[in-house]
Amino acid sequence: MNVRPLQDRVLVQRIEMEEQVHGGIIVPDSAKEKPQEAKVFAVGPGKVNEDGSRSPMDVVDGDLVLIGRYSGSEIQVDDQEFLILREGEILATVNR
Secondary structure (H helix, E strand, O other), X not given: OOOOOOOOEEEEEEXXXXXXXXXXXXXXXXXXOOOOEEEEEEEOOOOEOOOOOEOOOXXXXXXXXXXXXXXXXXXXXXXXXXXXXXXXXXXXXXXX
C-alpha cells in the first residue's frame, strides 16, 4: 500500500468486532452498526499554521483510535476498505 495522507488527515481501517449471537438470533449485515474502533495505518505531516509551521500530529501509525460512526471518506486500496479523515474527527486513542 502506497498511500500518504496530506495535511492533518489520517488513514485508518475499522476493526471488525466478533459477531455475537444471543438466543439463536443472527443479525444481518445491513442491520449491524459500523464499528467505532480503528487502527491507524498512515498519518499526514500535520496542519500548516498561519506562521508556516506545522502542528504535530497526536496519533502515529499503529495507534488504536475511536472514531465517529459516519466520519471520514471511505476508499478502497488493494481490495481493502479504509477511511481517510481529519485528525479532529478522531474521538480518542485506545491503550491496551
